[in-house]
Amino acid sequence: MKIVVCIKQVPDTTEIKINPVTGTLIRDGVPSIMNPDDKGGLELALELKDKYGAHVTVITMGPPQAELILREAYAMGADRAILLTSRAFGGADTLATSHTIAAALKNLEYDLIITGRQAIDGDTAQVGPQIAEHLGLPQVSYVAGFDVKDGKYIVKKETEDGYQMLEVSSPALMTVLASGYKARYMNVAGIVDAYDREIDIWGDDKVDLPAEKLGLKGSPTRVNKAFTKGIKAAGEVHEVDPEQAVNLIVSKLKEKFII
Amino acid sequence: MNKADYKHVYVFIEQREGKIQPVALELLGKARDLADVLGEKVVAIFPGHNIKDQANDLIAYGADDVIVIDSPELEDYITEQYAQAVYQLVIAFRPSIVLFGATTIGRDLAPRLSARLETGLTADCTKLEISEDTKELMMTRPAFGGNLMATIMCTQHRPQMSTVRPGVMQKREKDASRKGTIIPFEPKFDKSKFAVKLLETVKADKGKIDITEAKILVSGGRGVGCKENFAKLEALAQQIGGEVSSSRAMVDAGVMPHDRQVGQTGKTVRPDLYLACGISGAIQHLAGMEESELIIAINKDKFAPIFQVADLGIVGDANKIVPMLTERLAKEMKR
Amino acid sequence: MNFQLTKTQQLFQQMIREFAEKEVKPLAAEVDDTERFPDETVAKMAKLGLFGIYIPKNYGGAGGDHIMYSMAVEELSRVCATTGVILSAHTSLCMSPIWEFGTEEQKQKYLPKLASGEWLGAFGLTEPNAGTDASAQQTMAVEDGDYYILNGSKIFITNAGKANVYVIATMTDKSLKNKGITTFIVDADTPGFSIGKKEHKLGIRGSATCELIFENCRVPKSNMLGKLGEGFKIAMKTLDGGRIGIASQALGIAQGAMDETVKYTKERKQFGRSISAFQNTQFQMADLETKVQAARLLVRSAAWKQDAGLPYSADAAMCKLFAAETAMEVTTKAVQFHGGYGYTREYPVERMMRDAKITEIYEGTSEVQRMVIAAKLFK
Numbered sequence: 001m002k003i004v005v006c007i008k009q010v011p012d013t014t015e016i017k018i019n020p021v022t023g024t025l026i027r028d029g030v031p032s033i034m035n036p037d038d039k040g041g042l043e044l045a046l047e048l049k050d051k052y053g054a055h056v057t058v059i060t061m062g063p064p065q066a067e068l069i070l071r072e073a074y075a076m077g078a079d080r081a082i083l084l085t086s087r088a089f090g091g092a093d094t095l096a097t098s099h100t101i102a103a104a105l106k107n108l109e110y111d112l113i114i115t116g117r118q119a120i121d122g123d124t125a126q127v128g129p130q131i132a133e134h135l136g137l138p139q140v141s142y143v144a145g146f147d148v149k150d151g152k153y154i155v156k157k158e159t160e161d162g163y164q165m166l167e168v169s170s171p172a173l174m175t176v177l178a179s180g181y182k183a184r185y186m187n188v189a190g191i192v193d194a195y196d197r198e199i200d201i202w203g204d205d206k207v208d209l210p211a212e213k214l215g216l217k218g219s220p221t222r223v224n225k226a227f228t229k230g231i232k233a234a235g236e237v238h239e240v241d242p243e244q245a246v247n248l249i250v251s252k253l254k255e256k257f258i259i
Numbered sequence: 260m261n262k263a264d265y266k267h268v269y270v271f272i273e274q275r276e277g278k279i280q281p282v283a284l285e286l287l288g289k290a291r292d293l294a295d296v297l298g299e300k301v302v303a304i305f306p307g308h309n310i311k312d313q314a315n316d317l318i319a320y321g322a323d324d325v326i327v328i329d330s331p332e333l334e335d336y337i338t339e340q341y342a343q344a345v346y347q348l349v350i351a352f353r354p355s356i357v358l359f360g361a362t363t364i365g366r367d368l369a370p371r372l373s374a375r376l377e378t379g380l381t382a383d384c385t386k387l388e389i390s391e392d393t394k395e396l397m398m399t400r401p402a403f404g405g406n407l408m409a410t411i412m413c414t415q416h417r418p419q420m421s422t423v424r425p426g427v428m429q430k431r432e433k434d435a436s437r438k439g440t441i442i443p444f445e446p447k448f449d450k451s452k453f454a455v456k457l458l459e460t461v462k463a464d465k466g467k468i469d470i471t472e473a474k475i476l477v478s479g480g481r482g483v484g485c486k487e488n489f490a491k492l493e494a495l496a497q498q499i500g501g502e503v504s505s506s507r508a509m510v511d512a513g514v515m516p517h518d519r520q521v522g523q524t525g526k527t528v529r530p531d532l533y534l535a536c537g538i539s540g541a542i543q544h545l546a547g548m549e550e551s552e553l554i555i556a557i558n559k560d561k562f563a564p565i566f567q568v569a570d571l572g573i574v575g576d577a578n579k580i581v582p583m584l585t586e587r588l589a590k591e592m593k594r
Numbered sequence: 595m596n597f598q599l600t601k602t603q604q605l606f607q608q609m610i611r612e613f614a615e616k617e618v619k620p621l622a623a624e625v626d627d628t629e630r631f632p633d634e635t636v637a638k639m640a641k642l643g644l645f646g647i648y649i650p651k652n653y654g655g656a657g658g659d660h661i662m663y664s665m666a667v668e669e670l671s672r673v674c675a676t677t678g679v680i681l682s683a684h685t686s687l688c689m690s691p692i693w694e695f696g697t698e699e700q701k702q703k704y705l706p707k708l709a710s711g712e713w714l715g716a717f718g719l720t721e722p723n724a725g726t727d728a729s730a731q732q733t734m735a736v737e738d739g740d741y742y743i744l745n746g747s748k749i750f751i752t753n754a755g756k757a758n759v760y761v762i763a764t765m766t767d768k769s770l771k772n773k774g775i776t777t778f779i780v781d782a783d784t785p786g787f788s789i790g791k792k793e794h795k796l797g798i799r800g801s802a803t804c805e806l807i808f809e810n811c812r813v814p815k816s817n818m819l820g821k822l823g824e825g826f827k828i829a830m831k832t833l834d835g836g837r838i839g840i841a842s843q844a845l846g847i848a849q850g851a852m853d854e855t856v857k858y859t860k861e862r863k864q865f866g867r868s869i870s871a872f873q874n875t876q877f878q879m880a881d882l883e884t885k886v887q888a889a890r891l892l893v894r895s896a897a898w899k900q901d902a903g904l905p906y907s908a909d910a911a912m913c914k915l916f917a918a919e920t921a922m923e924v925t926t927k928a929v930q931f932h933g934g935y936g937y938t939r940e941y942p943v944e945r946m947m948r949d950a951k952i953t954e955i956y957e958g959t960s961e962v963q964r965m966v967i968a969a970k971l972f973k
Contacts, residue, residue: 014529016406025406071605098374121403124382126370129338133374138454139338141367154458159363162463167456186609188643188656195601220379220416224397226409235554237572239561242580245573246587249555249580252571256553257385257427258475258532259499259592524940542861543940564863 001054001148003045005114006101006131007038007073009066010121024228034069037116040178044146045114046077047181052148055079057108061089061101071194075186081197086204091216094122098130100214103207105135112153113173117142128175139173140166144180156180262355265417268294269354271345272305272317273364275336279313282360282425284320289387289428290358291321293396296389300324302354306344308334311441318439321431326352326442335457336364340448342371347446349376354418356396358387361422369422379413380420385427396421426500468502470519475501475532478521478548479577481508482537482558488578489514492536495585498592504528506538522547536577540565557581597891599661606662610669613642614677622674625800626945631756632800635677640711645684648901649693654706660835660897664842668893671846672853675949676800678846682839683752683801684708688715688761691832692779695820700779704759716757717836718748718806719829726962728763728829729772733808735764740815742766742778744808747790750956754804755789758782761832762806763825775825779817786811797948834907836957837914838900841893844917844953848886851921851928851946855879858932858941875931882924889917908970915963918953925950 011030034042048054058073060066061084070081084104092100105113113135118125125141132139144163145156153168158177186194204214212218238248253259268290272283283303290301300323305314307329314325326348332340345368349357357372359365361383373380386399390412396419399410413419470476477496479489489503496503505515507522521528523543533551538544540556540563548554549568556569557577566572573580599607617638625632639645647663649655663685671678689708692700707713724730733746744764751760760780767774780787790805820828856879859870869875892913899906925947929936936943954960 011403013403013406016403025403068605071601072608075605075609093379094370095373095377095379122382123402124370124380125366126373126380126382129367129370130374133342133371136452139367139371140455142363157363159460162461164460165458167458169454172454185613185642186605188606188609188647188658188662189651191602191606191609192657194605220377221381221411221413224410224412226402226407228407235556235566235569235572237561237566237569237574239574242575242583245557245575245580246583248571248573249584250587250591252553252555253499253532253588256532258553259426259588542858542863543935546857546861567863 001048001052001112002057002108002110003048003054003112003114004057004059004105004108004110005038005042005045005073005078006116006128007042007058007060007069008035008116008119009033009060009062009069010035010119013120032065032068034072035116035119036178037118037176039116039183040181041114041116041174041176042073042076042078043181043183044143044174044176045112046184048112048146048148049077049079057082059084059101059104061085061097061104067199070199072186074194074197075190076184077187077190080200082200082202084202084206086207088204088211088214091219092214093219093221094124094126094130095220096213096215096218098127098134099209099218100207101127102131102134103209104202105131106208107202107206111170113137113171115173115175117175117177125175128173132173135173137171137173138168139175140168141175143174143176146174260417262417265353265355267300267302267354267356268297269302269304269352269357269418270322271357271359271365271368272303273360273362274305274307274310274313275364277307277310277313279316280360280362281430282362282365282423283317284430285425285428286358286360286423287317287321288430289423290356291431293356293387293389294323297355297394299355302326302352304328304345304348304357306330306333306341314441316433318437319433319435321437322439324440324442326444328444328446330446330448332448335460336368337453337455337457338367338371339452339455341368342375343448343452344446345372346375348444349418351444357418357420359420359422361424365422369420373420376418378416378418378420380422381411381413382422384421384423387421387423395419470502470504470521471526471528473502473504473528474530475499475534476504476521476528476530476548476551477501477534477536478504478506478538479509479515479536480506480538480544482539482577483509484537484578486514491578491581491585495534495581495588498585498588501530501532501534506541506544535565535569536581538565539563540568602658603662603665606658607665607669609642610644610666613638614669614673618670618677619673622676623939623942623945625674625676627799627939629794629799631802632674632677632680633756636680636711636714636756639681643710644681645711645714646689646705646709647685649689649705649709653693653701653709655709660838660900661894664838664893664897667839667842668846668849671843671949672850674800675843675847675946676798678843679752679798679801679840680714682836682843683717684715684757686836686839687717687752687832688757688759690835691717691761691777691819691828694831695777695824695828696779699816700819704779708759713758714753714756715759715761716751716753717832718751718760718762720748720750721746722749726959729775729826731763731765731775733762733764735766735776735778735813737766737815738812741812742815742818744778744780744786744811744813746808748806750793750803751806752801752803752956754802754806755792756802760787760806761819762808763829766822766825770823772826773823775829776822777819777825777828778813779819780811780813784811784813795952797945797950797952833957834910835900837910837963838893838896838906840953840957841889841896841910841914841917844914844921844950845886845889845893847946847950847953848889848917848921848924851925851943851950852879852882852886854941854943854946855928855931869931878927882927885920886924889913889920892916908967911958911963911966914953914958915960915967918950918960921950921953
């Protein structure tokens, strides 16, 4: 069984703060981590390695410093690591990203492709299904359970009010939930070896796509503007009767899209 | 591609076991606003099996046309079956805008379709507007864990696609007198591509969500006092889709279990809304919740430290205000 | 000269921090409160390979270095000093002397199981009448054919009862004093070996600290570690390494108390502002931070010397002396900054202050460290 896990390096968004004076994001000193859902996906792959002796390749698209999460994947137990990096890939939205990764994956053999459900910097959950479409693979998203039976994949998909069990033919693509797979820690011996192992660096030569499919050019969506939700003002305190209090609360909830 | 060939605001109507999901009606409400600005129609894409008789409801909630795709293949949601059906519809009808609910179905189908259609998709939008000068769709969504809002456009490709968070848009009042057209659509399925089989659907009572995972927390302290009053908080939490948490005092008093405790010796939470009822806000408590997105506090003591971290503070009796708020929200959210 | 951790060490630090934060910290208060040995944590640590960090791969270790080991004890102790000392006693006091002084046969027999964490290790030197004066050993080992027969007892032994392997100092010839001390490796299931009274302690309350009893305990000659009469040298060498472990523990406790105090003083408001905004807080905390950093540099440099194969005996004494006294000072002041709350078990600084004290006592008191440092100075 050959598995490819797509992973992404993301800023740890729980550590991002807003500058109280300028209202801009403070990104300095925010640690970069392996995206949690992707790490859950890697855990699934490694469990399949433990159980069935699967071969696990990890691939990430990103700047050269994304190497760090590949070393981490090695220390967790991955067998091969690929860094997909080129200036041509910059500025990509989800569609361009998925084209690029799908084209890179065409260089590899696989029975199963795993991605995280979504990345915490964008939270779109789009790249996984889009890769599946480009490769013509069946997909299951929100995966929280997985096994192999008679050559078919038996998959548990989480839904809003329960779950579904699905049978999927191979090859296929799964987008995995971190909550379904508690990732293992890096192993000490794995850490000691991680920097001695080879990482394949792939550039745009490994991606057989016309230039207009890549990067910003290949991105149908554009960020028109980005803004912070504003500086948290010192709260207002009202001494009012209960009815007015309810009015105040309801309008606040509406203002903040809670209701 | 000629943009002028693409018209009207389409809404993917999500149904489960034949039941139209609330988010679909919310999207019809928003689509109505957008279509009115554009001077175009609202069109419902309604796939499923034996669902025809509900098409009129969609008109009553704001659709001008309802395209019904009725097929046994579409009885349950499976990605490829639905992708083929909706893809063929889009190719045939050329929508300008297609909206989906940001659910486990919408967020599975929409990206698959966007890749097949080679167009852009914006996920989890909280705001949709039409640009005044260009008439393009402006899709606003949170990013970076909610720290940043981004407005995204898709000006060179059609359709413009977006998923929208459930509960964000307002559905319209049902108007049974509205008139519209029901159009049947029959896609040609390529069954050789069907590689996923649904074995079973299980409804699990997921029970209480861990308070660190909850998006909304209604939290009670000494000012709430007893078990009976905590039932009022439960009712509010249920109404607004949240969980009940507590300060340490109420855990120590045996009113609430320890896994519901927020604060230094309990859990650290960061919900979208933290409604602190009768909590004075000892420093140990504040340490566990002050990162919450929106903090509303109700407390009798106007000098309570909780007001220092609250976005909105109400000086008053939580036990009086909470039931009134629940009642009011029940009305607001029905609309 | 380069003060940066290597990339490998940085990756290790990332892992051990996350492990400490997620797996160890949540248990710390309960382990302390109930005086419970955290078996489940030990099992998790074993799985990750934390029990053989610097042991070479051919003996079943991870093939890392002493700096990584020191960081592991530091990061674990930052959230739970009990967990830190379990690792330190196992690694520095049991596995290290076997690796350094053991025969090939002994290494093959013991190291793979110790390094994998299948077996836990301990070390017995201290006796009721042989504390700082280790040469006053009264546990006797008498030759009898292919065996030595051990009689006597050891006290205050970390990991006692939980360990499978004990490195034990004994007296084989009283007339030779220091030169009459010989070390043995004793398996826990050796007949005549038993665990005595468990101590109830001020701090590191989850670590198992007990008496070891030897009653005609027959240990095969093949389990003699080093040569006859080499025991004192082995003990001193072992303690040199152990001191870096304990210094790392002290450093971790100090860092943990700093973390808690920074957080608390930012949150706690008095007279309308955070107490971190008061200059008294800022100046005191600046001094403490400087000492913690100085302690870290001493610890890292001693571990680095060990890795480089340089003499590090005095360095180990200095880093332990300074880190232990820093830990005591930082934790005491941390409690003060927390005021009344600091004196309660609601905040971890109270536990940290109790935990810190032992670092000034075990594996050579601060006075012993001064003796070692002075001895080098005036030799």
